[in-house]
Amino acid sequence: MRLFSRGVAVFLSLLTLNTQASVLADAANDHIKAKIESTLQWQVHAIADSPVRGLVQVSTENGLFYASADGTYFLQAKIYNLDEEMRNESEIALAEMRIEGLKQFENSYIEFKAKKEKYVVTVFTDTTCGYCRRLHEQMGEYNEAGITVRYLAYPRAGLSSPTYRQMVNVWCATDPKDAMSTAKAGQNVAPASCKTDIAKQYQFGRSIGVNGTPNIILPNGTVVPGYQPADQLLSTLQSTAG
Structure with a gap:
């Protein structure tokens, strides 16, 4: 029973940490969104994880971009995966956006x-x-x-x-x-x-x-x-x- 209780405590601690991390990530994304919209006057549609650690993927009214996690740097780039035969990760993300977005025009x-x-x-x-x-x-x-x-x-x-x-x-x-x-x-x-x-x-x-x-x-x-x-x-x- 004591082992079970300890397991529950560990699970709850991990759940709390994950929740806190999620809240912090949401706050960081909100900060990036607000900064881009106020600085560039662009509408930001979505912010998601990118394949590169330290960068987030930013979908805007003017295309796909990347930003540093603190919102200081803003990049227009294509990300290629050298371990996957130069797979174009940016194009994969855009392809998914196109397929999903076209549904609104049926x-x-x-x-x-x-x-x-x-x-x-x-x-x-x-x-x-x-x-x-x-x-x-x-x-x-x-x-x-x-x-x-x-x-x-x-x-x-x-x-x-x-x-x-x-x-x-x-x-x-x-x-x-x-x-x-x-x-x-x-x-x-x-x-x-x-x-x-x-x-x-x-x-x-x-x-x-x-x-x-x-x-x-x-x-x-x-x-x-x-x-x-x-x-x-x-x-x-x-x-x-x-």
Whole structure:
């Protein structure tokens, strides 16, 4: 009985220490969050442990960063694991953020669906982007290859630009798919208004590292930062599947 009581006491002591450590970690993260937001005027979405001791991983509206545990230093970097064949730990973290974050836009996509769907890719697009237009011109080839393309908006010139207004017209059109094709052909889209989350789409894109268009997110959360013809994209998808 005495041994049992001693074991309980040790367990309770460890539990207390873990709780105290958790409280201290939360306080440190709150301090880092407040410091970044007040100093840089950036919104911090989350703070988590990083693969490197002494650093925490900081997800912000402007991308993924790292900070020292006391909040003194702020780093933009990629972390590679030399023991795991130069595995890109930063990209793994971003891929998880992309997959999770895309779930909020399930009712926002403008989707061009393949009849015999094998893969689904998400493309951040700009209606005035030359390579975005080339991709759209070849939509039939992507669909024929079994690739469903679903669009999110990323007006490269920002949320006060004419392109943003045009993309609102596209998303608010009676037939958004037809309006997208019209805009990608360089033609005017009839003015329209509705409640959209295009600003949210754009801001999410920035937070996960989108800085140009087209930006193709694969099912596993990795990114193709630019245009790929259908056969090349299919090969990429096949090589990353599973």
